Amino acid sequence: MHRICTAVGPKLPHETSTFSDRAVRGITCRPKAAVAAALWLVLLGATPRVCMAQSGEPIKPIPLEPQLDLRKVALGDRLFHDKRLSKDNSLSCASCHDLSKGGVDGLPSSIGIGGAKGPINAPTVFNSSLNFRQFWDGRAASLEEQVAGPVHNPKEMGSNWTEVLGKLAQDGPLVGEFKATYRDGLQTRNIQDAIAVFERSLTTPNSRIDKYLKGDQKALSPDELLGYQLFKAYGCVACQGVNIGGNMFQTFGVMGDYFEKRGNTTVADLGRYNVTKSEADKHVFKVPSLRNVALTAPYFHDGSAKTLNDAVDVMFKYQLGRPASAQDKKLIVKFLHTLTGEYKGRPLQRADSDAARQP
Numbered sequence: 365m366h367r368i369c370t371a372v373g374p375k376l377p378h379e380t381s382t383f384s385d386r387a388v389r390g391i392t393c394r395p396k397a398a399v400a401a402a403l404w405l406v407l408l409g410a411t412p413r414v415c416m417a418q419s420g421e422p423i424k425p426i427p428l429e430p431q432l433d434l435r436k437v438a439l440g441d442r443l444f445h446d447k448r449l450s451k452d453n454s455l456s457c458a459s460c461h462d463l464s465k466g467g468v469d470g471l472p473s474s475i476g477i478g479g480a481k482g483p484i485n486a487p488t489v490f491n492s493s494l495n496f497r498q499f500w501d502g503r504a505a506s507l508e509e510q511v512a513g514p515v516h517n518p519k520e521m522g523s524n525w526t527e528v529l530g531k532l533a534q535d536g537p538l539v540g541e542f543k544a545t546y547r548d549g550l551q552t553r554n555i556q557d558a559i560a561v562f563e564r565s566l567t568t569p570n571s572r573i574d575k576y577l578k579g580d581q582k583a584l585s586p587d588e589l590l591g592y593q594l595f596k597a598y599g600c601v602a603c604q605g606v607n608i609g610g611n612m613f614q615t616f617g618v619m620g621d622y623f624e625k626r627g628n629t630t631v632a633d634l635g636r637y638n639v640t641k642s643e644a645d646k647h648v649f650k651v652p653s654l655r656n657v658a659l660t661a662p663y664f665h666d667g668s669a670k671t672l673n674d675a676v677d678v679m680f681k682y683q684l685g686r687p688a689s690a691q692d693k694k695l696i697v698k699f700l701h702t703l704t705g706e707y708k709g710r711p712l713q714r715a716d717s718d719a720a721r722q723p
């Protein structure tokens with residue numbers, strides 16, 4: 365059988381990072397752990413993925429400072445918080461992606477204009493620039509393309525570009541800012557561009573795991589370190605992932621029919637199938653990032669897991685097909701809490717709840 369992940373081996377030529385390999389030396393992947401690899405894909409709704417022997421850590425730290433046009437960042441920030449992007453001026457992007465609450469709304473599924481209940485859970489916008497595609501079903505290839513989705517979605521902002529441009533064009537100072545930033549001024553594509561550039565500024569470096577990966581051996585407590593070692597021994601998450609997920613599609617419910625058990629199947633449950641209409645893509649989703657996962661409950665596309673414990677349970681059951689030992693689960697959840705990063709130099713928080721501090 366394939367080993368899912370081995371911790372030893374030569375450093376690959378393209379690996380230029382400086383963090384220590386020492387942490388992984390001596391950790392081997394037990395064959396039975398191969399199955400458990402899925403766990404990490406789990407939170408993810410993923411299947412085991414064979415990651416052939418590589419050296420170094422499966423997780424890479426987030427680079428400290430993205431090089432961005434600060435004028436565009438500021439304009440995008442403004443637009444991200446501008447309710448005129450919605451039909452009745454009631455919602456901005458930030459309404460569902462609250463930057464003071466981990467970039468999410470904390471609801472199982474989002475509420476759009478007029479109280480419309482959406483079909484799916486809102487992922488965080490933090491680090492979304494590090495995802496290989498956007499949305500649970502990956503239907504947007506880029507952040508620029510993604511912006512049009514919520515603006516037009518009748519259960520989100522319920523508007524369209526003509527309406528939005530009409531409203532923004534009446535705002536002299538904003539029109540001036542567009543002119544100063546883009547040669548052709550206020551245009552749909554420039555709104556999309558500015559918001560996307562702003563979103564690229566929403567990375568959260570300096571989590572404790574990143575500090576550890578960069579060589580600060582004290583950044584993790586002994587329990588958290590054990591949790592990390594279990595995490596790796598159980599599988600290699602998403603090989604070399606900076607975003608610890610966000611880089612592949614996987615089936616949700618490999619070892620059992622999650623959807624049959626949960627009941628009330630929805631169109632959103634079909635996942636990637638909605639994009640490709642291929643049977644093989646039924647219940648396939650983009651593996652979400654685990655970064656800041658302690659702040660982004662409830663979990664999964666259906667928001668069905670209220671806590672990290674619940675999410676880990678579901679993963680073991682439907683991705684691995686076995687129960688988790690309580691101890692392993694506890695340590696892994698502790699490790700997951702080390703993935704919370706910083707935004708603007710301050711640790712990300714979930715202001716409104718205890719979720720960040722609860723397992």
Ligand code: HEC
Binds near residue numbers: 459475489492498511
């Ligand atoms: C009514 C709530 C709501 C509003 C308003 C909203 N979003 Fe979202 N956002 C969601 C939901 C729900 C999803 C997941 C939809 C899906 O995958 O089908 C999502 C997904 C995303 C994603 C993809 C993240 C990922 O990991 O796949 C990004 C990026 C994003 N939104 C940015 C924005 C921007 C920019 C705006 C404003 C133009 C916005 N959102 C407005 C609820 C909202």
